Amino acid sequence: MPSPDTLREGQHVMAVCNACRYCEGYCPVFPAMEDRVSFAGDDLSYLANLCHNCGECLYACQFAPPHEFGINVPRTLARIRLESYEEYCWPAPLSALFRRHGAAKSCLAALALGAVLLALSTVAGADVWPARPAGDFYAVVPHGVMVGLFGAAGAFALLALTIGAVRAQRAFGASPDLKGPASVIRGLLDALTLRHLHTAGEDCTAAEEQRSPWRRWFHHLTFYGFGLCFASTSVAAFYHVVFGWRAPYAYGSLPVVLGTLGGAGLLAGPAGLLVLRRGRDAQLMDAAQSGLDRSFILMLFATSATGLLLLVLRDRPAMPALLAVHLGFVLGLFLTLPYGKFVHGIYRTVALMVYARERQRHERS
Secondary structure, eight states, rough: OOOHHHHOOOOHHHHHHHOOTTHHHHHHHHHHHHOOOOHHHHHHHHHHHOOOOOOOOHHHOTTTTSSSOOHHHHHHHHHHHHHHHHHHOGGGGEEEESSOOOOOHHHHHHHHHHHHHHHHHHHHHHSSSOOSSTTTTGGTSSSHHHHHHHHHHHHHHHHHHHHHHHHHHHHHTGGGGGGGGHHHHHHHHHHHHHHTTTTTOOOOOEEEEEESSSHHHHHHHHHHHHHHHHHHHHHHHIIIIIOOSSSOOOOOSHHHHHHHHHHHHHHHHHHHHHHHHHHHHHSSSSSSHHHHHHHHHHHHHHHHHHHHHHHHHHHHHHHHHHHHHHHHHHHHHHHHHHGGGHHHHHHHHHHHHHHHHHHHHHHOO
């Protein structure tokens, strides 16, 4: 539930928009808004997570600042989104982390985790410097330790994200018929293709009369780069468990190829999004979320950069130190996934599924 001040602001903005309806063809927020005559907290959270922050409605609005009504839909919904992240968070006491993110804090925490891993490996008698045999990651961090540590972190993140998604689904008013495949598939396709990111066209606004397709492409590079890296790890685990093939794998092997492609996407995508963010109209964003946005982007970039560097230098004496740094960033990323900007993709997908169900009802009626 949004805070009282945010709730009043959201209700004011949506009431004006619902009376005007000039922007009804822009994105799913406005058709979904028109289905409602009043706006409770859960309604506003649903609309906020439907918003792709394309910005078109701000520049089309006749009531935008400096008008006395002060209607700024992108910024208002961004504030409501942040409060929805805190509301759906599990465990609830960790919701405060959404407002405490910072790029420097995230990087220092990741480096600290890497230092702890390196220290534990040294105490355990691992070949830390130089690594013998070169290129053998498990000589530095044993396979069982790596699986146990990252398996536990991944399982915790998955549990927290799942609970958050279920809470979001309930808040958005999802009924049992959402389980039907049609609305689920339609919502997933809208999320995976970023269909609504740029309203009716392929270009996205950065400021009034400034449009380019780069925001879409950098989002795609980031998301699918992350997916390829996950696929690389999954294939490597399958090789190890099923076939007994031990890392390191050849440069032409499937895990390495998938990881390299994914890593390249996770370099270009976050770097591009960071550059675009610097040049985007401040009216489209909530300044309070700058740390949340930048820390996630930089954690993705650093995880990919250290992983690719490790791949190139895996046969060098510096491999153990690079491995510790990379694993520190990966572990830090895992632990912060449920409490960082990653959750916006989860909740937006849920909102798109609910929206697809609502459209199906209109098509049947």
